[in-house]
Amino acid sequence: MSFLEDIRAAADAVRSCGEVSVISHIDADGISSEAILAMALSREGIHVSTTFVRQLDPLTLDQIPDDSSLKIFSDLGSGQQQMLMEKGLDPSKTIIIDHHVSQPVDSKDPFIEVNCLNHGHEKMSAAGVSYLVARELDSINTDLAKLAIIGNIGDMMDREHLRLIGPAREILQDGIRHGTVELWERDLNIYGISTRPLPQSLAYSDDMEIPGVSRDIDGAGKFLERIGIVPLKPNKWPVWENLLFDQKQQVCSAVIEQMVAHGKDTSRLFSDHYLFPDEDKYHAPLRNASEFATMLNSCGRWQRP
Ligand SMILES: [Mn+2]
Numbered sequence: 652m653s654f655l656e657d658i659r660a661a662a663d664a665v666r667s668c669g670e671v672s673v674i675s676h677i678d679a680d681g682i683s684s685e686a687i688l689a690m691a692l693s694r695e696g697i698h699v700s701t702t703f704v705r706q707l708d709p710l711t712l713d714q715i716p717d718d719s720s721l722k723i724f725s726d727l728g729s730g731q732q733q734m735l736m737e738k739g740l741d742p743s744k745t746i747i748i749d750h751h752v753s754q755p756v757d758s759k760d761p762f763i764e765v766n767c768l769n770h771g772h773e774k775m776s777a778a779g780v781s782y783l784v785a786r787e788l789d790s791i792n793t794d795l796a797k798l799a800i801i802g803n804i805g806d807m808m809d810r811e812h813l814r815l816i817g818p819a820r821e822i823l824q825d826g827i828r829h830g831t832v833e834l835w836e837r838d839l840n841i842y843g844i845s846t847r848p849l850p851q852s853l854a855y856s857d858d859m860e861i862p863g864v865s866r867d868i869d870g871a872g873k874f875l876e877r878i879g880i881v882p883l884k885p886n887k888w889p890v891w892e893n894l895l896f897d898q899k900q901q902v903c904s905a906v907i908e909q910m911v912a913h914g915k916d917t918s919r920l921f922s923d924h925y926l927f928p929d930e931d932k933y934h935a936p937l938r939n940a941s942e943f944a945t946m947l948n949s950c951g952r953w954q955r956p
Contacts, residue, residue, distance in 0.1 A: 653770070654765075654767065654769075654770035654772070654818075657763075657764065657765045657766075657769075657770075658765055658780075658783050658784055658787050659787060660763050660765075661746050661748070661763050661765045661784045661787075662784055662787040662788045664721065664743070664744075664746055664763055665692065665695070665697070665721065665723075665746070665784070665788060666695070666788070668697065668720070668721040668744075669697060669698070670697065670698045670699075670700075670718075670719075670720040670721065671688075671692050671697055671698070671699050671700075671720055671721045671722075671723055672699075672700050672701070672702065672715065672716050672718070672720045672721070672722050672723070673685050673688055673689065673699060673700070673701045673702070673723045673725060674701075674702050674704060674707070674715055674722065674723070674724050674725070674727070674728075675688075675701060675702075675703055675704075675724075675725040675726055675727070675777075676703070676704065676705075676706075676725070676726035676727050676777070677703040677704065677705055677951040678726070678805065678806075678947070678948055678951045679801060679802060679804075679805025679806070679943075679944040679945075679947035679948045679951065680726050680776045680777050680778050680802040680803075680805045680806040681703065681725060681726035681727070681777065681802075681951070682703070682802075682947045682950070682951060683778035683781075683798045683799065683801045683802035683805065683944075683947065684725040684726050684748065684776075684777040684778040684780075684781040684802055685701055685703070685725060685781075686795075686798050687778060687781040687782050687785050687792075687795045687798050687799060687802075688723060688725060688748075688781050688784075688785065689701065690785070690792070690795055691781075691784075691785035691788050691789070691792045691795065694788075694789065694791065694792070695788060695789070700716065700720075702714050702715060702716075703951075704727070706727070707724070707727045707728060707731045707734070708731075708734075709734065712734065712735075712738055719744070720744075721744050721745075721746065722740060722744060722745045722746070723745075723746045723747075723748060724745070724746070724747045724748065724749070725748045725749070725777050725781055726748070726749060726750075726751075726776070726777035726778075727749060727751070728747035728748075728749050728762075728764075729747055729749035729750075729751050729752065729753040729754065729764060729766050729768075730749075730751050730752055730753065730754045731754065732747070732753070732754050732755075732756040732761075732762060732764075733754060733756055735747075735762065736756055736758060740762070742758070742760045742761055742762050742763070743760075743763075745762045745763065746762070746763045746764075746765070747762050747763070747764040747765070747766070748765050748766075748777055748780045748781050748784065749764070749765075749766045749768075749777055749780070750766060750767050750768050750772075750775060750776050750777050750779070750780060750806075751766075751768065752768065753766050753768065753769055765780050765783075765784060766780070767779065767780050767818065772817050772818050772819075774803075774808045774809075774811070774812070774815065774816050774817055774819055775803060775808060775817060775818050775819045776802045776803045776805070776806040776808055776819075777802065777806075778798060778799045778801065778802020778803060778805075778806075779799045779802060779803050779808075779818060779819050779822055781799070781802075782795055782796060782798070782799035782822055783818065783822075786825070793825045793826075793828070793829055794829055794831065796822050796823070796825040796826035796829060796831070796832060797826050797829075797831045797832055797927060799819075799822045799826075800815070800819075800822065800823055800826055800832060800925050800940050801940050801943045801944050801947065802944075803815055803819045803822075803940075804925065804940040804941050804943075804944045805944035805947060805948060809922070809923065813840060813919065813921065813922035813923065814836075814922065814923040815923065815925075823925065826925075830929075831927060831928075831929050832925055832926070832927060833925070833926040833927070833928050834923060834924075834925060834926075835923065835924040835925075835926060836923055837921040837922070837923065838899075838921060838922065838923070838924045839891065839899070839902065839903055839906070839920070839921065839922075840856060840858050840859065840919055840920055840921055840922035841853060841856045841891060842855070842856065842857075842941060842942075843855075843890070843891075843942060844890060844891040844892045844924060844939055844942075845890055845891075845892045845935040845936065845938040845939050845942055846890060846935045846936050846942060847890060847891075848887075848888035848889075848890065849871075849875060849880065849888045849889055849890060849891060849894075849902075850868050850869075850871035850872040850874075850875060850888055851868055851871070851888075852890070852891055853865075853871045853874070853875075853902075853906075854866055854867055854868045854870070854871040858919040858920075858922075859906075859910065859915070859916075859917070859919055859920055860910070860915050860916075861874075861906055861909055861910055861915070862909060862910070862912075862913040862915065863909065864906075864909070872888070874905070874909070875888075875902070877905075878901050878902065878905045879901070880894070880898055880901065880902060890935075892926070892938065892939070903920075906920065907920065924939055924940075924941075925939060925940035925941075926938060926939050926940075927939065927940070927943070930943075
């Protein structure tokens, strides 16, 4: 079956059921994935209950309700299909939405599995797959593209190419069309663009080695002051999101100059950023995909999604 056929099979199975139990991974991708499914299913009038787990093993498997609800495993399950079979889960009432390596099972009656990796899409997460199933259910669910982007970024699907690619990029286009996502293409490759004081963002970028700036907040501050970027008031630096276009250009030029002068590799200097203009500025960590994902991962670690 093609990826689209798998997506349709999952959507069809969902349409014909009244109650769903979601079992999802407790990290940014798993939480986003669950949020997409829960929203889309509720809109269909389907009752959803969720169990978050750290990993799928015989112990956590016992937490899954033993009832007639449709079971949806999200961000896990593909690699544990043998165990799910042994547990006696009904293949016609079990959907696996995943992006991890799949375990082949010896069965004439397999689970409904929607896994982008099985179709060669390596740079997409479970939240992305959940979104595609949700969109197949009803095009109204394109408003959930933002959540899919957060899951993809949480699983670092953008890191190798410094941008989302493949089906994850198509989801991004949905988000942009919907107006809840803004793309800053090939912008400076730093973290914390909505919350971190700029010297910190520059000093703690893992991807580039800027002599005199990297791992040196004071050095980064002096570097910025030399090109006329100064604190808004004593000890209060602007964040990258709030710099004017010209100021950004100035910083980028100065960084390139500094790196080139010291023979550093500039190939990872620019990356895409995904902004959420609908999130208000008082909740700044939610204003871009990478900081939002960090927030969800921290919530997961505290077991409070
Ligand atoms: Mn994942």
